[in-house]
Amino acid sequence: MKKVPSKILALLMAVSVFGCVSSKTGFTPGTYQGTAQGFHGDITMEVTVDSGRILSVQAVEHTESPGISDPAFERIPKAIVDGQTLAVDVVAGASFSSRGIIDAVTLALEKSGADITALQNKTASSKAVRRDSKTETADVIVIGAGGAGLAAAIAANQSGATVIVLEKMPRAGGNTIISGAAYNAVDPSRQIPLGIEDSVDLHFTQTYEGGDKVGDPALVRTMVENAYPALQWMESLGMEFTPTVFTVLGGLWPRAHKPVKPLGTGYIDTDLEYINSHSSQITLLLETEATELITKNGRVTGVKAKGLSTDYVFNANKAVVIATGGFGANIELRDRFNSMWPALTNIKTTNHPGATGDGLVMAEAVGANLVGMEYIQLLPMGDPDTGSLSGNIEQNVENRIFVNKSGNRFVDEGARRDVMTKGLFEQQDAFMWVILDRHSYPNPDVKNNFNETIAELIAQGRAYGANSLDDLARQIGVNAENLKAAVADFNRAVETGGPDRFGRTLFQDKIDTPPFYAGAREPTVHHTMGGIQINTRAQAIDKKGNVIPGLYAAGEVTGGIHGSNRLGGNALADIHVFGRIAGTNAAAEK
Template structure:
């Protein structure tokens, strides 16, 4: 059965798969299945065109190579390597797509089809041919000091710290690539008194960050855990920068819920954090097992967690841990049944509500831990990201003014504002849902230019324009007409917004991102809410030890990241997740290595 699991890839996503091809180079002529030569084909990927070269002899596909692409590093690597190899091996287009990279896989296949069509090949016959035989790698029982489940930001941080403490470490990852949700994120990390704040003279403190996390989460998180994140976030960011090699932008990100700009952002966003973590981990002796699913936690006769049962296809094995196991498997945002079961706040979180998450984020670590007695807390608290592409469910890069400290307003079909656009995410989500679920974001050329959006997100603008979820025009009346918005009200709304900014009396209480927008051209986006983060999970203490339903430590079991439920309360403040996963990932790794 073909793997057709769909991934909500990265921050700038998904378009139709139109393909084109070019004439062959070095045509050799002759008779056979193909017109010999090298052919080029192109198809739309996630972040732009994917171009392949296909080299043919008269009777054989000799070589397939992806020569150009803009796919997300890390996520796309397996597809770019495996799909061409499988085509050549099987002499067929009937090959499996790569789980978690379906759209990249499809783009490669469509580009190859275009090239083969130019070569006069019978593409339909190649599609129905026998696929490549699967390479079988024997899965064996093994033993390590520390076993980490999940290769996202939390898991890789834990693995690196455990290895640095002298442990022999393996990371188990069910997907064909590392990264989890972290690689799909912007990887912005809130950290008080950071190097950019110091350069810009911004006053901040761990106490202020902790206060805003605590209050933003409804004061239902474990306060001591919030304090640990705030007190260690800057050290975590400096560790990523100085030890791991993550390169950061020279500007700060200012998300809703923060009273000051305090988040740093990797130059290459999520991949810019994950890829250095992976390289560092493997370079220092951490083993990473991909395509390997954790099935069940194993306890000894005393109740200590001593390993995990894993599977690869129809093979199973036991991976034993001499010291401990670290859970870093993420939340359950991509599990519709699970989020519907726990949801008590939103009208529905069924399949009609898309998610920004990786398809891997289905709560399997939470389920495994609960089966052996772990306590679950805050499971009912599920965060919606307020404004996302209606087609993909993924947040826009081109909606950057909402979190950059620049201007942007949301309006409904009537052309009226309805919420503070830089309020907490849950407040904005509630406001959008109250308008019927589909709303519009508007900003002008001046804002786009200050953020260099048209250069940075050129491909996303082009795809979104083609898909009909973005439009640009010289006047507000034109953008209103395009989407059937009340134009008179929209002009009045923008005038009122600008007046409020100038008088510091915004009607919705906006006190940050106080930027006027008076001249066109105007940019407008359609947006809907999507499930973004699940605040609930296993309960941990300040040592990242998992607690059971009696409040006692479960020996041999640690956890970090979105699989835990102790840090964010009922609402996660933006840019605090990366702080959390890095801080507690490091704590979990160090303590897991020290466990008896």
């Protein structure tokens, strides 16, 4: 949440009291506000005008993603003031935020009596930016600077290749940097001391069967066998994980590793440290959007791209790696391929705004086969206002329950993600409360998996706390007797070890120690399991089943690994295992 300092706001509001209409421009001098929809919620912009000019444009309040949306809030207001026009370009990778800013400014200017049509048609007074053309060459070109792309770039460089990484967003990180960051891997060094029995075969079985046996068994086997070696590889680069493991939502087993740094920042920081220290061999270009794969005699040989002021041709001596992520933020593509869920048009997403499926379009244009596109994963854990995973109060699967608006449990809270979400859709308003107690938050300053303390969440009205279940029920508006019965039912199952009447088998502590906490959640689009078909070498496959020479793919842009449902914690394993494989093999191309 960002706000204009109160003194400046008061001064600007005072200006608006003395406005008068200008016959020349139609402006009524003063200060006006407009609010429009951004990517994660409302954006409120403030505009100050005099009788002849737009004097200032600034953000009053918004909940857009920090870093991702920042360039839009910096550039668009400046472009509007500099050009005295609403005909300004959106910022690549932050198009939803950009349009929200422009729409909010438009609404504010309407209040001033401005001629909106003239402002929308007016050519900016500043000179148009002249576009340059440039050609660059490297051994490997990587499209996308999320977890998979950066892993591919590092692995390629470690294999002796020079690398150029293209990222359309203003920052690196993709979905990885805003993820819950759980990483599944069979890890005896952490699991055995906790009394956890696990095996690669069990991880394979749970992944393959958890995706309804739709995934390619060879790809699943490659992922589970290489998950721990890839984790060790990351640790060799400086990545740090906590010394324990846990069961992540929909992960089915306690094998999820938690980074020391919050969210996915540890992965991306580690990658960028390597890239920065090898800058003579790896070039990372932000705000550079790949638009087309270049082919010659059936082989992918490079990439065409657009920068802010430059049109590029990037030639690859060896190969191209596509790591552009999924299409969870592309409503049109979601609706086109969705066959599993009710209409997704009004369902928010956990994804960053750049997850729009660009790589799928480019790959299909050169003959790549797309598989499993109908398999779209929803989580029951979206913030009701933004769809993001932030604000989720759960710490692990074993110590919390879900209740609906009546205060009743309705599903096995340790089940697959699709099972839990389908159960949630059957509840009133597809809405639930996560209920837990002091076992998850021994003190108010304990943070959730998104670097937020429970005290902060309560202060923001995003969570509720009480010393009794009766008081908690009153605060969240559910039937107290139902809530107490739901907790008692769960506690009895903890004593017996289950399964309970929902079939739940994952338990640890009772919910019996105040303070008790509740957090609201709704369904949200989280992951797209479909994408480019690849083999175990991460080579892209065409519609006839043949390898496309010179083209590799890794991460959420690929399909065939997770089947119809992805286990929680498997995405981070997937992107690093196959990112590493793609980079290594791309560097070895002849």
